Amino acid sequence: MQIIINKTQQPKTHPDESRLGFGIHFTDHMFVMDYHPDKGWHTPRIEPYGPLAMDPATMVLHYGQGIFEGLKAYRTDSGKIQMFRPGENFKRLNRSAQLLCIPLIDEAFVLNALKELLILEKDWVPKKPETSLYIRPTIYASDPFLGVRASHTYRFFIILSPVGAYYVEGFNPVKIWVTPDHVRAVPGGVGEAKTIGNYAASLLAGHEAHQAGYTQVLWLDGIERKYLEEVGAMNIFIVMGGKVVTPALSGSILPGITRDSVIHLAKMWNLPVEERKISIDELLASHASGDLAEIFGSGTAAVISPVGELRYGKTTITVGEGKVGPVARRLYQALTDIQYGRKEGPKGWIEPIIG
Numbered sequence: 001m002q003i004i005i006n007k008t009q010q011p012k013t014h015p016d017e018s019r020l021g022f023g024i025h026f027t028d029h030m031f032v033m034d035y036h037p038d039k040g041w042h043t044p045r046i047e048p049y050g051p052l053a054m055d056p057a058t059m060v061l062h063y064g065q066g067i068f069e070g071l072k073a074y075r076t077d078s079g080k081i082q083m084f085r086p087g088e089n090f091k092r093l094n095r096s097a098q099l100l101c102i103p104l105i106d107e108a109f110v111l112n113a114l115k116e117l118l119i120l121e122k123d124w125v126p127k128k129p130e131t132s133l134y135i136r137p138t139i140y141a142s143d144p145f146l147g148v149r150a151s152h153t154y155r156f157f158i159i160l161s162p163v164g165a166y167y168v169e170g171f172n173p174v175k176i177w178v179t180p181d182h183v184r185a186v187p188g189g190v191g192e193a194k195t196i197g198n199y200a201a202s203l204l205a206g207h208e209a210h211q212a213g214y215t216q217v218l219w220l221d222g223i224e225r226k227y228l229e230e231v232g233a234m235n236i237f238i239v240m241g242g243k244v245v246t247p248a249l250s251g252s253i254l255p256g257i258t259r260d261s262v263i264h265l266a267k268m269w270n271l272p273v274e275e276r277k278i279s280i281d282e283l284l285a286s287h288a289s290g291d292l293a294e295i296f297g298s299g300t301a302a303v304i305s306p307v308g309e310l311r312y313g314k315t316t317i318t319v320g321e322g323k324v325g326p327v328a329r330r331l332y333q334a335l336t337d338i339q340y341g342r343k344e345g346p347k348g349w350i351e352p353i354i355g
């Protein structure tokens with residue numbers, strides 16, 4: 001399939017790189033293709049970034065049949081542009097597609113289309129340290145139809161957003177709130193898919209956490225409300241008893257690519273790693289016995305997000321004296337060194353785009 005390229009006649013002025021924020025600015029072009037049952041995925045094109053015309057009955061607006069991904073392109077010190085494990089994102093997009101009855105994409109074709117888009121938009125990859133170009137592939141149900149069924153037609157798009165350093169005020173620990181009243185996902189549900197409704201379902205708990213002065217929600221499992229699942233839209237890691245422990249993928253946890261990379265690096269460094277159930281009681285007991293060293297989240301946006309305080313009901317604990325722990329710091333350094341091309345990572349983790 002040939003990608004049709006229609007360049008913008010009105011290139012935008014680029015935003016100030018010291019105040020990019022996250023998800024605010026978008027580049028000049030986007031990639032789009034459509035699905036029709038008779039044609040499959042068709043008419044791949046790169047066109048000027050702009051609104052998508054939408055019938056008010058478009059199914060995604062009513063029934064939430066939509067999925068997305070999030071990854072980044074990085075500019076290295078020597079001026080190269082590269083991505084971090086992008087093949088894993090398109091693999092996961094297809095797993096999400098299966099769970100949401102969305103037709104699968106050709107992973108290699110779409111990765112190639114993304115590379116073409118990035119080459120066209122190369123000047124939009126910011127240069128300041130710790131900035132990057134955030135990439136948002138999305139698929140939504142596009143039939144104009146009311147009634148609950150899978151849509152027959154779909155649209156796929158990729159948009160790009162230059163984003164600033166996540167830790168504007170330094171790499172500091174956050175405070176997390178264990179919600180007793182809400183759950184994110186249940187076994188047999190769609191918690192392991194990056195599907196739009198999961199985020200709408202997380203808003204009220206996030207709001208309550210903020211009102212209580214906490215930045216992220218720590219989700220417990222949906223059945224017993226006992227076992228740790230995720231923190232905000234990140235996976236969670238605990239360093240206790242000299243081990244790096246993370247909840248096993250249960251079906252209701254999003255299989256993070258950063259999570260997988262953390263596990264890989266920790267094993268490479270000969271740190272004992274365990275993927276298993278972790279109850280909130282075990283965590284609190286570990287803290288009480290002086291065994292709990294670190295808690296941190298992992299995800300594309302923040303890379304590693306250290307946790308300095310955790311609140312569960314009436315109990316508040318301080319983790320690692322409220323400071324960034326050595327494992328979190330080492331992982332953050334190692335992952336960003338690989339992403340920004342300062343160090344070589346495991347084979348296949350870096351996808352070169354330019355240079």
Ligand SMILES: *Cc1c(COP(=O)(O)O)cnc(C)c1O
Nearest residue numbers: 233234235254256257258299300
């Ligand atoms: C995207 C996401 C993650 C992190 O995945 P990465 O591939 O590491 O970015 C974790 N949890 C949820 C709910 C997510 O949406």
